[in-house]
Amino acid sequence: MYRIGSIVLLLALLGSVEAQGKPSKDPVQMGGAKPVSEQIREVELAMSSDEYSELTLQDKSTVKASLSQIQSEIGDHERVDQLPPQKQVAIFNEQEKVNTILTRSHADSRVVCRREKTVGSNFPNNVCMTVAQRRDALEAARKNMRDANRSQLIPMD
Incomplete structure (x- = not known):
């Protein structure tokens, strides 16, 4: 009985802490x-x-x-x-x-965290960015790949 009570209390505490830390869902x-x-x-x-x-x-x-x-x-x-x-x-x-x-x-502005492995390491890290930051990083990576591919396609005289 003591174990069940402490689990319920722990869940209640976690729920209240989680509710305080979250931003509002609606704009x-x-x-x-x-x-x-x-x-x-x-x-x-x-x-x-x-x-x-x-x-x-x-x-x-x-x-x-x-x-x-x-x-x-x-x-x-x-x-x-x-x-x-x-x-x-x-x-x-x-x-x-x-x-x-x-x-x-x-x-x-919503922050999204992902566990990602760094190159050369087996340990995953939490990487947290806003949705806009992730979109900007993705666009920058795509642009870099396009630019790298174009520089390889330049004809030699």
Whole structure:
């Protein structure tokens, strides 16, 4: 009985530690029932977090421009549904821009770890990179292989 209790306690502790260490699974999205000012605050906080580490400078400026456009359109109102339809459409378009950028960046910022063997060693190591870093490394390797193959195909005079 003591053994079963300690196993259950260990599993409960592991579950709580795992839940604390994991980033949120869903990206921050604009829209819904929350007041617009609260949504803007959430987006600004999220952009500075590690969950959006692959957010480029251009994307950050686009999001900030969209947020300022939303703030100017919303004016003194708290929610989008309090505005005339034309302004609602303009805000919706800006929100979609923000949501698209944040969703892509959230997916690219996800860290993936793999156990890989280093050349010349039998010991595997954990190699952790974001999805975007892995994609960039793969593209760089492909480019290097293409360039190496092209240099071998140069005709000799």
